[in-house]
Amino acid sequence: MNTAEAYEANEATDTHSLEMLRVQDLHAFYGESHILHGVNFNVKRGELVTLLGRNGAGRSTTLKSIMNMVGRRTGSIVINGNETLHMKPHHIPRLGIGYCPEERGIFASLDVHENLLLPPTVRSGGMSLDEIYGMFPNLYERRKSQGTRLSGGEQQMLAMARILRTGARLLLLDEITEGLAPVIVQKLAEVLVQLKERGMTIVLVEQNFRFAAPLADRHFVMDHGQIVEEISAAQLPSRREHLNTMLGV
Amino acid sequence: MTMIFGVPLAVFMGQLTLGLVNGAFYALLSLGLAVIFGLLKIVNFAHGAQYMLGAFAALLGFRYLGINYWLALILVPLVVGGFGMLMERFLLRRIAHLDHLYGLLLTFGLALIFEGTLVNFFGVSGARYTTPEALQGGMNLGFMFLPTYRAWVLVAALTMCLFTWFMIERTRLGAYLRAGTENSQLMQAFGVNVPLLITLTYGFGVALAAFAGVLAAPLYPVSPTMGSSLLIVVFAVVVIGGMGSILGAILTGLGMGVIEGLTKVYYPEASNTVIFLVMILVLMLRPAGLFGKEA
Ligand SMILES: Nc1ncnc2c1ncn2[C@@H]1O[C@H](COP(=O)(O)OP(=O)(O)OP(=O)(O)O)[C@@H](O)[C@H]1O
Ligand SMILES: [Mg+2]
Numbered sequence: 001m002n003t004a005e006a007y008e009a010n011e012a013t014d015t016h017s018l019e020m021l022r023v024q025d026l027h028a029f030y031g032e033s034h035i036l037h038g039v040n041f042n043v044k045r046g047e048l049v050t051l052l053g054r055n056g057a058g059r060s061t062t063l064k065s066i067m068n069m070v071g072r073r074t075g076s077i078v079i080n081g082n083e084t085l086h087m088k089p090h091h092i093p094r095l096g097i098g099y100c101p102e103e104r105g106i107f108a109s110l111d112v113h114e115n116l117l118l119p120p121t122v123r124s125g126g127m128s129l130d131e132i133y134g135m136f137p138n139l140y141e142r143r144k145s146q147g148t149r150l151s152g153g154e155q156q157m158l159a160m161a162r163i164l165r166t167g168a169r170l171l172l173l174d175e176i177t178e179g180l181a182p183v184i185v186q187k188l189a190e191v192l193v194q195l196k197e198r199g200m201t202i203v204l205v206e207q208n209f210r211f212a213a214p215l216a217d218r219h220f221v222m223d224h225g226q227i228v229e230e231i232s233a234a235q236l237p238s239r240r241e242h243l244n245t246m247l248g249v
Numbered sequence: 250m251t252m253i254f255g256v257p258l259a260v261f262m263g264q265l266t267l268g269l270v271n272g273a274f275y276a277l278l279s280l281g282l283a284v285i286f287g288l289l290k291i292v293n294f295a296h297g298a299q300y301m302l303g304a305f306a307a308l309l310g311f312r313y314l315g316i317n318y319w320l321a322l323i324l325v326p327l328v329v330g331g332f333g334m335l336m337e338r339f340l341l342r343r344i345a346h347l348d349h350l351y352g353l354l355l356t357f358g359l360a361l362i363f364e365g366t367l368v369n370f371f372g373v374s375g376a377r378y379t380t381p382e383a384l385q386g387g388m389n390l391g392f393m394f395l396p397t398y399r400a401w402v403l404v405a406a407l408t409m410c411l412f413t414w415f416m417i418e419r420t421r422l423g424a425y426l427r428a429g430t431e432n433s434q435l436m437q438a439f440g441v442n443v444p445l446l447i448t449l450t451y452g453f454g455v456a457l458a459a460f461a462g463v464l465a466a467p468l469y470p471v472s473p474t475m476g477s478s479l480l481i482v483v484f485a486v487v488v489i490g491g492m493g494s495i496l497g498a499i500l501t502g503l504g505m506g507v508i509e510g511l512t513k514v515y516y517p518e519a520s521n522t523v524i525f526l527v528m529i530l531v532l533m534l535r536p537a538g539l540f541g542k543e544a
Contacts, residue, residue: 069434069437089434089438089443090437090440090441090442090443093439093440094440099439105432107427107431107432108431109431110427110428118425118428119439119440120440122440163439166440
């Protein structure tokens with residue numbers, strides 16, 4: 001049993017364990033550039049939250065900071081009760097995190113099946129290959145193709161599918177609908193609903209607010225490397241106008 | 250007597266075998282270079298010295314510890330490969346965040362140190378390593394005489410090349426290596442211990458060079474400088490083949506050995522330069538190399 005599981009078992013009734021992710025006063029740097037300026041937010045177990053904001057607001061950087069993929073970070077990032085700020089990059093996913101990068105990161109030297117099997121299992125209880133191919137039948141048909149020969153939508157599904165196998169319980173998804181046709185966006189929305197039903201916790205970075213709005217429990221709006229607003233799903237209808245002006249859409 | 254373009258068949262076949270044997274060494278060495286370059290993005294200038302260390306380890310192991318050829322073939326790559334892992338862990342890793350040119354300089358410096366140290370103790374004239382008894386002599390194939398040891402080198406080197414190909418293209422560890430070559434940061438974000446993968450990869454590339462060194466010991470004089478002249482040719486082979494593919498490195502290595510061998514038959518004056526001429530030609534027509542991916 002690893003430390004995270006021990007934590008879950010011992011303190012399942014504690015209110016703290018309802019919290020999957022807590023980011024506090026997070027500053028992040030790429031070399032000399034100071035990108036995040038004290039980001040604060042938290043995500044409860046089983047919740048789906050979005051990070052909204054204009055281009056360059058720092059949403060991708062927030063996800064990368066959680067994965068320890070930026071130059072330097074200060075502040076606090078607690079995942080499942082574990083402070084991760086000083087963890088090595090390859091130890092963080094083992095707390096049960098799946099990361100889907102903005103550029104998708106499909107490997108050209110691997111075929112679809114190999115891409116799917118690539119990320120090591122981080123926890124038990126991940127989806128089986130059959131379940132995944134059931135969820136994404138296109139991928140099954142194209143399992144022998146080179147990863148990057150897939151269409152944009154198929155690559156996106158592959159990027160999602162491969163982290164579902166690993167048993168990750170917290171998913172960090174960066175712009176998964178970017179540049180995709182409406183039918184595929186619809187398909188991804190269905191997938192997210194299914195994942196929520198399975199109890200996954202999801203942080204969704206999105207531009208496509210119409211996609212995100214019906215799925216999310218809470219929205220965090222970022223600007224200039226900070227969270228400037230938190231809007232719950234219930235508040236959303238009355239705040240829509242305001243949100244649109246803030247996002248510049 | 251059968252003649253091929255005015256050359257006796259036996260002479261032709263003899264040079265062809267020689268070419269293939271040289272080509273097998275080119276293949277083994279360029280394979281290691283390509284694997285290391287792929288993940289570490291470092292041109293391993295110590296590769297020739299590590300090949301030489303392999304040959305020396307076989308020689309000294311036999312002389313002082315009585316380790317026979319067959320045992321050396323297994324032990325020496327492990328020992329020299331392990332030494333390579335220490336080099337990576339304690340030297341190369343420290344400069345991994347700098348421009349890759351520093352890696353080239355560091356490995357070049359290390360190669361000079363290894364060579365210089367051995368020259369100091371053993372001089373530059375080569376020592377002989379006796380061919381193991383089972384591989385002495387040769388076979389008369391009717392149209393040519395085939396020395397057993399050369400045939401063995403071909404088989405052993407190609408087997409090792411195929412083993413490497415299999416490891417990289419068909420196993421999970423190989424998939425990690427291929428993926429890490431493309432995007433090591435994302436591999437870390439999946440929970441793969443990339444620093445460890447890098448250490449193992451460097452060790453494996455070095456072990457391949459050392460294996461080639463043991464194979465070479467009975468064939469060429471074992472001397473501290475035996476690697477440096479070979480490495481220049483191997484670099485040309487890598488440029489010709491391109492960094493793209495494992496199979497490409499193997500085929501280019503063999504092919505260049507054969508071309509060099511045949512040049513020796515028909516125009517011996519050019520046999521030392523023909524590979525470089527091919528390199529220039531390839532650079533002009535297909536800068537990414539024969540098997541490299543065009544940018
Ligand atoms: N590798 C990097 N080096 C230096 N600066 C970077 C790097 N990556 C991002 N930045 C800068 O950090 C800021 C935030 O970028 P980030 O990618 O987090 O934005 P974002 O909110 O995801 O926006 P979008 O993806 O829509 O462009 C931008 O100003 C960007 O120029
Ligand atoms: Mg982004």
